[in-house]
Amino acid sequence: MTKLRVALFATCLTDTLYPDTGRAVLRLLERLGCEVDFPLEQTCCGQLHYNTGYYDHARPLASDYAAAFAGYDYIVAPSGSCGGMVREIHPSLCGTTPAVERTYELSEFLVDVLGVTDVGAYFPHxxxxxxxxxxxxxxxxxxxxxxxxxxxxxxxxxxxxxxxxxxxxxxxxxxxxxxxxxxxxxxxxxxxxxxxxxxxxxxxxxxxxxxxxxxxxxxxxxxxxxxxxxxxxxxxxxxxxxxx
CATH class of the missing domain: 3.40.50 (Rossmann fold)
Incomplete structure (x- = not known):
């Protein structure tokens, strides 16, 4: 069976301060049979700029996102905030691109795309x-x-x-x-x-x-x-x- 080709969109905060989260997404998706890649060209989604009113600064970041994640079956983000920026705001900045349409927050990717709720986890707390x-x-x-x-x-x-x-x-x-x-x-x-x-x-x-x-x-x-x-x-x- 062909594996889904998934890109991890780590987000700035996770990549910089919480790398354990990014590694966890990788382990989880690979355990569920996905082929996971981390495009090195990825950078900020532009949310900080957009929310502060710097639309002209956010626009090239949205375009860079579309280019960095082109060609993947799905893009998964461990962040509803950044995922929402891509799906809801990027189309107003650079148009609706394949990368926008294929971006999912982690929980919705697991449930809606992979169709799983039991991922085999154990956490006694x-x-x-x-x-x-x-x-x-x-x-x-x-x-x-x-x-x-x-x-x-x-x-x-x-x-x-x-x-x-x-x-x-x-x-x-x-x-x-x-x-x-x-x-x-x-x-x-x-x-x-x-x-x-x-x-x-x-x-x-x-x-x-x-x-x-x-x-x-x-x-x-x-x-x-x-x-x-x-x-x-x-x-x-x-x-x-x-x-x-």
Missing amino acids: RVTYHPTCHSLRMLKVGDKPLRLLRTVRGLELTELPGAEQCCGFGGTFALKNAETSTAMLTDKMRSVQDTGAEVLTAGDNSCLMHIGGGLSRMRSGVRTVHLAEILASTEEEPWVPATR
Whole structure:
């Protein structure tokens, strides 16, 4: 059987600060029978520029994305934020390209394209899930991440109160509106702690960085782990906390 030729779109934040997530996506997709490549020509999707109003700077980045990922069956991103930028905004910058149409956030690729919810994962921890704004509202991934988490052996999934409320990051929003962002973060951290979870997971490292920073400063003991790292974890190759 011919393997799907999949490109990993790592995203700037993951590639720079959370490489374990990128490696987890690679292990997971290869375990599921995909042939995975990492195009070295990839760079920023232009979301930061676009959201700040620098459309002329975002446009060539969108064109570069289309060129870097041309020719692949699918492009998979461990980020609803960057995936949403490509699918929803790139067409207004450089037109609808094959790369735009073939880009998927990780959970929707697993469920909608590969047709799996049980990926053979093992993660013996109490976990709660934060649905990030772009995955929820822009890509509309719905309950796909939860369906994947419910099949992970050993994992105890707890419901996050006010789950659909924004964590307050929003990229430059957290810088330009620091007080509002901090208030939103405080509400989110309180909800996470109310679950009694050991681990908070999400599909975007940007939100996990924001919430995780706050939880760390509070010495809450709650770890933040990207969804991909949970799904890639097995009894033979279990998840190991990153040291940063």
